[in-house]
Amino acid sequence: MERRYDLTSGPLIPSILRLAGPAVLMMLLQGVYNYIDTYFVGYLGAEALAGISTGAFILWMTFSLANLLAVGAAAKVARRLGERNRVEADRTALRGMIYVVGWAGLIGVVLYFGSPLLFRLMNTPEKVTTDGLAFLMPQIYAMPLVFLSFLVNGIFSSAGDTRSPFFIMFLSLLLNAFLDPLMIFGFAGFPAMGIAGASWATVIARLVWLYLTLRKLTATGGAISLRAHRRLGAGWRDLLSIARIGAPKTLTGVLFSGVYMALTRIAADYGTPQIAALRIGHIYEGITFLSSLGFSMAVGAVVGQNLGAGDSRRAAKAAWSTALIVALFAAGVGAAFRFAAVPLAGVFSLDSSVIHAAAGYLLILAWSQPFMAVEMVIEGCFSGAGDTVPPMVIQLPLTVLRWPAAYFMAYHTSLGVEGVWWAISGSSILKAVLLAWWFRQGRWVKKKV
Numbered sequence: 001m002e003r004r005y006d007l008t009s010g011p012l013i014p015s016i017l018r019l020a021g022p023a024v025l026m027m028l029l030q031g032v033y034n035y036i037d038t039y040f041v042g043y044l045g046a047e048a049l050a051g052i053s054t055g056a057f058i059l060w061m062t063f064s065l066a067n068l069l070a071v072g073a074a075a076k077v078a079r080r081l082g083e084r085n086r087v088e089a090d091r092t093a094l095r096g097m098i099y100v101v102g103w104a105g106l107i108g109v110v111l112y113f114g115s116p117l118l119f120r121l122m123n124t125p126e127k128v129t130t131d132g133l134a135f136l137m138p139q140i141y142a143m144p145l146v147f148l149s150f151l152v153n154g155i156f157s158s159a160g161d162t163r164s165p166f167f168i169m170f171l172s173l174l175l176n177a178f179l180d181p182l183m184i185f186g187f188a189g190f191p192a193m194g195i196a197g198a199s200w201a202t203v204i205a206r207l208v209w210l211y212l213t214l215r216k217l218t219a220t221g222g223a224i225s226l227r228a229h230r231r232l233g234a235g236w237r238d239l240l241s242i243a244r245i246g247a248p249k250t251l252t253g254v255l256f257s258g259v260y261m262a263l264t265r266i267a268a269d270y271g272t273p274q275i276a277a278l279r280i281g282h283i284y285e286g287i288t289f290l291s292s293l294g295f296s297m298a299v300g301a302v303v304g305q306n307l308g309a310g311d312s313r314r315a316a317k318a319a320w321s322t323a324l325i326v327a328l329f330a331a332g333v334g335a336a337f338r339f340a341a342v343p344l345a346g347v348f349s350l351d352s353s354v355i356h357a358a359a360g361y362l363l364i365l366a367w368s369q370p371f372m373a374v375e376m377v378i379e380g381c382f383s384g385a386g387d388t389v390p391p392m393v394i395q396l397p398l399t400v401l402r403w404p405a406a407y408f409m410a411y412h413t414s415l416g417v418e419g420v421w422w423a424i425s426g427s428s429i430l431k432a433v434l435l436a437w438w439f440r441q442g443r444w445v446k447k448k449v
Contacts, residue, residue: 008082008309016298016322022166023157024294029169031286036173037198038283040180042348046276048195049349051131053279054124057260058115058132059139064253065107066147069100072245074154075386076238078301081159082308092238093155099239100151101144108143115140123265125272131195138199142207149210152217157297158304168212176205248392249383255399262403263420266410270417277357280348281421284337285365285372288330292373295326296380303384312445319381319439323374330373337366361421368425371432378435387447394434398427 034056041048073096080089115136119129139146156165179201186192193200260278267274299322306315337344345358379391402423409419 008305008311008314012302012314012318013321016295016302016318016325019157019160019301020295020298020322022163023298024291026153026166026169027290027294027297028287029166029173031283031290032173034283034286036177036180037202038279038348040184041195041198042350044184044194046272046349046351046354047125047127048131049279049354050124050128050272050275051195052135052198053132053275053282054119054122054128054261054264055132055135055139056279056282057122057257057264058111058118058136060260061254061257062107062111062139062143063146063150064250064257066100066104066150067253068246068250069096069103069239069242070147070151070154070246071249071383071388072096072242072386073099073151074158075245075300075304075383076242077155078158078304078384079308079386082305089159092242095238096151096155096242097148099242100147104144104147107147108140111140111143112137118261121265122261123268124275125268128272128275134194134196135199138196138203142203145203145207145210149206149213152210152213154297155217156213157301160301160305164216165209165213168209168216171212172205172209175208176201179204245383245386245388248388249379252392252395252399255396259399259402263406263424266406266420267417269410271353273351273353273357274417276349276351276354277345277361280345280354280358281361281365283348284344284362285369288333288369288373289376291329292326292376293380295322296376296383298322299377300380300384303381304386307385307445307447312442315381315385315445316442319378322381323377323436326373326377327370330369334366334369337362337369341366357417360418364418364421364425368428371429375428375432375435378432378439381439382444385444385447387444390438390444391435394438395431398431398434402427 038049038052041052073092076092077089077096080086080092115133116129119132124132153165180198182188182190183193183197183201184195185197190197264275264278267278299318302318303315306312306318341359341362342355344362345355349355349358375395379395382388382391405426406420406423409415409422410417411419413419415422
């Protein structure tokens with residue numbers, strides 16, 4: 001293993017920041033895909049914004065299914081690298097890619113036929129449903145590529161290389177920004193595809209990113225060699241081990257998305273602007289979420305490699321230091337929500353009712369930002385250790401409870417739709433507190449991967 005991929009020695013905080021910096025920027029760049037799409041689609045009206053919002057919830061559920069194999073494979077790669085077992089790390093990475101492509105194809109078929117039912121369950125207006133399906137279908141066609149990008153990104157992070165995918169992401173983002181107006185509004189000879197154009201532009205840009213990252217990953221001297229093993233075998237035991245690690249995170253993510261679809265149904269009773277507000281709120285909350293996810297990926301790799309090297313104290317120190325860093329950053333994001341809610345909401349819509357609804361959501365989200373950041377980092381530490389059950393035990397019930405809490409506050413108190421926003425923020429705060437407490441118990445140190 002090359003020296004630059006070794007996270008088991010040297011100053012800890014600089015190592016975390018060196019690894020997290022490109023990872024955070026890359027996650028934010030991924031979020032910019034959504035920002036760009038939302039910005040241009042906002043000119044198509046509130047229904048189009050609501051369509052992206054509902055389609056995104058279904059995509060979240062789908063991406064959670066990608067974690068079934070991506071999270072487990074990345075955790076095993078990090079542990080094998082920490083053990084200096086390059087051969088097994090390479091084998092795990094390549095097998096993981098094969099498994100992920102097959103899994104994505106199966107999910108894509110199911111989603112192609114089942115997505116109209118999901119929109120009916122959300123009780124969205126007809127125009128919102130039509131726009132949501134138009135946004136969703138290109139993503140379904142590209143499902144194997146999307147799933148594979150999750151795993152490739154995780155492999156780079158596990159190997160301690162977050163710079164390579166970041167620079168490639170920047171190039172693909174420029175491509176997305178270039179294609180969006182052309183494909184949405186029909187400029188420069190392109191057909192005007194509306195909301196579907198935004199989705200196709202994102203798919204094309206992500207495809208370019210995946211092609212370039214795979215070339216980098218397989219190049220001579222790369223973090224992982226995918227050319228070293230021509231005889232992999234079926235590896236069923238390896239597949240089961242990978243799936244076992246990823247299953248809790250997948251279940252939590254699927255239920256998370258399902259609960260958000262239930263919350264959308266409640267918000268829909270208060271009008272299309274409230275559904276559009278969900279989209280705008282999630283776009284801005286993505287600043288905290290994606291930044292924390294970048295740190296989560298980085299510290300997960302640090303935890304995994306140091307456990308592999310037998311240094312649990314260094315792994316724990318990395319976890320708590322990273323949690324403090326992200327909490328301070330997220331507190332600043334929350335302050336921006338508090339003091340600039342209306343201008344921020346106005347960036348993505350000219351509709352005064354949408355702006356008012358989104359600003360109300362941002363004001364409530366402000367309180368939960370530091371807690372959500374800590375939750376993300378501690379969850380990443382558990383994943384890096386291969387101990388994904390504790391996050392599931394805490395996150396799953398509290399996420400499910402969002403729906404009855406939102407239902408009660410929305411329909412049986414004076415809060416109205418703000419009850420939905422408070423259910424989301426309140427549960428985020430509780431999850432962070434309980435997850436940090438469980439991590440502090442230290443049982444993750446003994447997890448075998």
